[in-house]
Structure formats: C-alpha cells, structure tokens
Amino acid sequence: MPLINRVKELRARHQLTQGDLAAKVGVTRQTIISLEKGSYTPSLLLAMQIARVFEEPVESIFTIEEETN
C-alpha cells in the first residue's frame, strides 16, 4: 500500500526549498526529494516532524493510496 503525500504542495505554500525543509527536520535534501517522489516512506517520527513544520495533522499530509480511491 503506497503512501502518498502533500509535502511538495505544502513546501511550495510555505515557500521552503527542499534544503530548507531538510534542515528543519534533520535529514538530507535527497531524502526530501525521494519523499516527494513517493519512492521513500518516512518513519513516523519524520512524518510527525514534517507535520509540525507545516502545522498540519500527519494524516492530512500522508495518506495511504487506497484511502483516496
């Protein structure tokens, strides 16, 4: 069950670069790139850190694909 996310959209809305977001949550830029592409599923901790940056609940950023169908 792939996880889809709104990180790219939220990052643009908050005017953050991939590097900015990476620095805020303590990962590499490549991890943010992979996350936005959907090729990397983050840990719960990272997902919660991202949610905290965007001030949104985790479940509104990360969704299991079948839930959206």
Place this chain on the structure above:
Amino acid sequence: MKHVVIQSISSIILYVLMAFLFSSFLSDVSTVIETDRFEIEFNLLPLLLLVGFFIIWTIYSFKTRPNQNLSFGQWSVRMTEFSEVDEREQIITAKATKAAYVSFGITVPLLMASFMFYPLFENALPAYPIYALASTLIISTLVYMTTWIRAYTH
C-alpha cells in the same frame, strides 16, 4: 553517495594491496624454505604501496567523514563505507549490508569448492588462497556499493 563510492573503491584497493603484500611475503618465505638458507629477502614494494595508500586514505577519510562529531578513536573502529546521515541512509545501508552478506553466502561456498582443485594449480598459483579470500571481500564490497547506489538513486 560520492562518499560511499570513494570509500568502497578505496577499500577494494586496500584489499588488492593486502593480497599483493601477503602473496609477495608468501613467495619470499617459500624461497627461504626451498633453498634452505637462513637469509631472508623481502620485496618492500608491496609494503610501501600499502602503507603509503593507507596513510593517504586514513587522512582523507577522517577529514571527509560524514559525521564530523566523531573523534578519531570512534571513527577508526567503524567501516568507512557506511553512510548513515539520516534515517533513509540508515535503511539504504542496512539493505546494502544485507546484500553484501548474501554475497558471502554465494561466493564462499564457490571458493570452497574451487579449493578442491587447488592441488592441480598450486605450483602455478601458490598464492591462490590469499587472492580467493581477498576476492570474497572485494565482491562483497562491490555488491554493497552497487546496492547502495541503486537504492539511493531509486
């Protein structure tokens, strides 16, 4: 990724130089045994190459270590090929290490089987056991590196 590639290739060069040194040492010792003399002559070239490369590699690797907070003592007991800057790299490293471990499970039995034929070519290639052991390390390092690159760029 650059770090893993450089460190993996450096490790392979070290294994080759070690194999060269030990095979050269074996050859020197064999000469002593065959001639039954108590004079020992060692070819210093492999040792100088290994020591020279090791010093340069140690300085470079320590200066470019991914975690700059590590002291020399902490850094020196870790495999330099590992790059675990964040959770994704930790997962990739775990995956690559698993692949390297699996490669041992394939190469070691094959090399064990090849030792059955060692008496047939012992005279032609007396240092075969040394190169066989080095090749298991080289193959597993190559497997680690390629798996790491594939997972990282996925």
